[in-house]
Amino acid sequence: MDFSFPPEAEAFRSEVRDFLATNLTEEMIEATHDGTMHIPALHRAMAERGWLSGPVPAALGGGGRSALESVILNEEMQLARAPIDAMGVTVIVAAILLEHGDDHLKQHVVPRLLDGSSLACFGYSEPEFGSDVAAAKTRAERDGDEWLINGAKMWTTMAHIADYVLLLTRTDPDVPKHKGLSFFLVPLNTPGIEIQPVPTMAIERSNATFYDDVRLGDEWRVGDVNGGWSVMKTALKYERGIAGGQFLSPPVIDAAVDWAQNHTRPDGTKPIEDPTVREKLIRALIDVEVCRGFAYHCADLANQGVMFGVEGSMTKLFASESYKRHCRDFHDMMGAEGLLTHESADAHLGGRIEENLRHSPVTTIYGGTSEINRNVVAEGHLGMPRAR
Amino acid sequence: MQTRLTEDELAVQDAFRTFFANESPSTVVREAERTGGFSTELWAGLATIGGTGMALPGAVGGGDATLCDLAVVADVYGAHLAPVPLIEHAVAARLLATIGGHDELVGELANGTPLATIALRPPVDGIARFVPAGAVADVVLAHVGDGIVLDRSAPSGETLPNTGGLALAHRRLTDDVISVDHAAWNHALDEWRGLTAAAYVGLGRRVIEMGVEYSRERVQFGVPIGTFQALQQGYADASTRIEGAHLLAHRAVWALETRQPDASRLAGMALLFAAEAARFATDRSMQYHGGYGFSEEYDVQLYHRRATAWILQLGDPSLEYARLADGEFGPAVDGRMA
Numbered sequence A: 001m002d003f004s005f006p007p008e009a010e011a012f013r014s015e016v017r018d019f020l021a022t023n024l025t026e027e028m029i030e031a032t033h034d035g036t037m038h039i040p041a042l043h044r045a046m047a048e049r050g051w052l053s054g055p056v057p058a059a060l061g062g063g064g065r066s067a068l069e070s071v072i073l074n075e076e077m078q079l080a081r082a083p084i085d086a087m088g089v090t091v092i093v094a095a096i097l098l099e100h101g102d103d104h105l106k107q108h109v110v111p112r113l114l115d116g117s118s119l120a121c122f123g124y125s126e127p128e129f130g131s132d133v134a135a136a137k138t139r140a141e142r143d144g145d146e147w148l149i150n151g152a153k154m155w156t157t158m159a160h161i162a163d164y165v166l167l168l169t170r171t172d173p174d175v176p177k178h179k180g181l182s183f184f185l186v187p188l189n190t191p192g193i194e195i196q197p198v199p200t201m202a203i204e205r206s207n208a209t210f211y212d213d214v215r216l217g218d219e220w221r222v223g224d225v226n227g228g229w230s231v232m233k234t235a236l237k238y239e240r241g242i243a244g245g246q247f248l249s250p251p252v253i254d255a256a257v258d259w260a261q262n263h264t265r266p267d268g269t270k271p272i273e274d275p276t277v278r279e280k281l282i283r284a285l286i287d288v289e290v291c292r293g294f295a296y297h298c299a300d301l302a303n304q305g306v307m308f309g310v311e312g313s314m315t316k317l318f319a320s321e322s323y324k325r326h327c328r329d330f331h332d333m334m335g336a337e338g339l340l341t342h343e344s345a346d347a348h349l350g351g352r353i354e355e356n357l358r359h360s361p362v363t364t365i366y367g368g369t370s371e372i373n374r375n376v377v378a379e380g381h382l383g384m385p386r387a388r
Numbered sequence B: 001m002q003t004r005l006t007e008d009e010l011a012v013q014d015a016f017r018t019f020f021a022n023e024s025p026s027t028v029v030r031e032a033e034r035t036g037g038f039s040t041e042l043w044a045g046l047a048t049i050g051g052t053g054m055a056l057p058g059a060v061g062g063g064d065a066t067l068c069d070l071a072v073v074a075d076v077y078g079a080h081l082a083p084v085p086l087i088e089h090a091v092a093a094r095l096l097a098t099i100g101g102h103d104e105l106v107g108e109l110a111n112g113t114p115l116a117t118i119a120l121r122p123p124v125d126g127i128a129r130f131v132p133a134g135a136v137a138d139v140v141l142a143h144v145g146d147g148i149v150l151d152r153s154a155p156s157g158e159t160l161p162n163t164g165g166l167a168l169a170h171r172r173l174t175d176d177v178i179s180v181d182h183a184a185w186n187h188a189l190d191e192w193r194g195l196t197a198a199a200y201v202g203l204g205r206r207v208i209e210m211g212v213e214y215s216r217e218r219v220q221f222g223v224p225i226g227t228f229q230a231l232q233q234g235y236a237d238a239s240t241r242i243e244g245a246h247l248l249a250h251r252a253v254w255a256l257e258t259r260q261p262d263a264s265r266l267a268g269m270a271l272l273f274a275a276e277a278a279r280f281a282t283d284r285s286m287q288y289h290g291g292y293g294f295s296e297e298y299d300v301q302l303y304h305r306r307a308t309a310w311i312l313q314l315g316d317p318s319l320e321y322a323r324l325a326d327g328e329f330g331p332a333v334d335g336r337m338a
């Protein structure tokens, strides 16, 4: 065992830190309060440095940075509270296109995704199918040389600012569900697409998207006809293992320590003097180290070309469940004052803990619910029978 | 970075897995429990295959293995609940080797006789309470205010009856200080924490494995209970925590070995997390064994009791959290900030 980082990875970490210190401002983070978790200027600055193409294998035309460096980039961005949602999805879509797409997509779309000029979003979930995503029924039918797409997607987050949606469709309704799926990369300005906002209980918004006789050439197909499930596996591998979400807690813990050290309780003591608060803080810091272990482990596996389905699920499960717990613990610690939102000038550190508290429930739902990830661990790691 | 075991580490794991599987089946664990928590035969066998001195310097007769190798062995040892003080003996002997000037004794310790241990908590009025393997250890290292003491008084052989069936005993210690290297003492305790975390991972993995095996055989409502999602979700949670503990324990041990600045912090964290993960795993496994798990006959109860006991040898876990908090946020004196 060896948990040291190669010198170039350490150097990359300081480069990222310096970059974020100069390029990420409080105003930029504040601007995400409009519900769109994306900072265009930061995204472009990162693209200029070649960091978007970093995680994409060099053999596929990407930057060929090691998976360790990708995880470092993710870690540092999350510690600095930079939103990574749109960036993460765009990079994953680029990697998927490079792995499964044809020349048209590789030559015309991938460069735009990686140079920061275009964004992509995921269109898997539907009003009726979320966890059972392989049951998706948005239809794609051949019409001469073209495809005709009809259906509805739910939770197409970022669709309102993205240029493309990676769309999961049904191309054969008469075979078992996993065998009749195909993916398309759909330009969102194609006629027949409608995007409606879906507000959430947190700051972020999502979208419902509708597809009415959307016409598409075959060059927009990703992977084989009816081979959609293998594309989906690539997508989930990237999403759960190394795409982010492992370091949501540190900014919350920082805020909690700040509160605990500076707030004075009615009895004149500070929360940091309270052994129960101290224990909760240490427990949270331990969880963060566990997340680090998982994140570095997945990256190490990826570097060695090992498929990490189960490890990705464990990472996602542990990181999101512990993050939710941390938000609750530290929001509780603040009592009534923790209720103030970012709209209040009196909110502690711009209402950071409250904002995270409201965001946290979704992290155990999207990207595969905790229950689904536990199923993956039970079946894939423990060899227990399929329960559904 | 190499988060998985290396070829060499896998070879070590293989060798000790075979040894403990053959020499420390639950019959041996149960027999040891009846006779004070220690198996003389197992200890002798471990000495024969070099397990008692593997991570000691070759110059004094040790095996020159790394602390990381030792963690791999601790994991297997934990999986079999081996009733011998593998970790305490190794930590005590390594400490003595670090202090220096005791080469002859360290050489003997490498061969397993005499048997050494460390008192995890400072003696009060000359008495160290609840010393691991205190009932059988011939050499006890302890930390008094002034420094490290080495006690060679004979063990009583009398075990304090306890939850974990461990060879715990109180020991009256000499006050002859052999070293004032407090840092070496703290490092030794951290080695104990890191290695015990690794042992907890082995224990946790095994108790989940036993439960999953049982869930294939036990039929209720006409189907194996393993098909019930309630069990699957519980075991998946337990397994996730144990694998997280594994990565943290190994990172902590590697950090101790390579003297990283955060080594002590990680070792403390690893022990707390691994102990809690293993206790969660034993709780789930016992629950999903139903009534049989509670019976004396089934091994899951052996795991349950040891998972509870190992960390308590060090004291109330909340004191460990408090210790880490002092390091992180500055000490709290009398409940107030210093």
Ligand SMILES: Cc1cc2nc3c(=O)[nH]c(=O)nc-3n(C[C@H](O)[C@H](O)[C@H](O)COP(=O)(O)OP(=O)(O)OC[C@H]3O[C@@H](n4cnc5c(N)ncnc54)[C@H](O)[C@@H]3O)c2cc1C
Residues within 6 Å of the ligand: A121, A122, A123, A124, A125, A128, A129, A130, A131, A132, A154, A155, A156, A157, A158, A200, A206, A362, A365, A366, A367, A368, A369, A370, A371, A372, A375, A388, B229
């Ligand atoms: C804010 C937000 C943003 C999102 N962004 C996107 C996006 O950009 N693109 C996209 O495609 N999707 C997105 N999603 C959708 C997300 O992936 C789904 O919500 C998620 O997969 C769960 O599906 P569902 O909501 O339909 O819940 P359901 O699948 O209906 O699940 C309901 C409950 O049943 C449980 N359950 C379901 N099946 C099982 C089973 N087999 N075993 C045990 N329990 C089970 C679930 O765990 C859950 O607790 C987003 C969701 C939200 C809330």
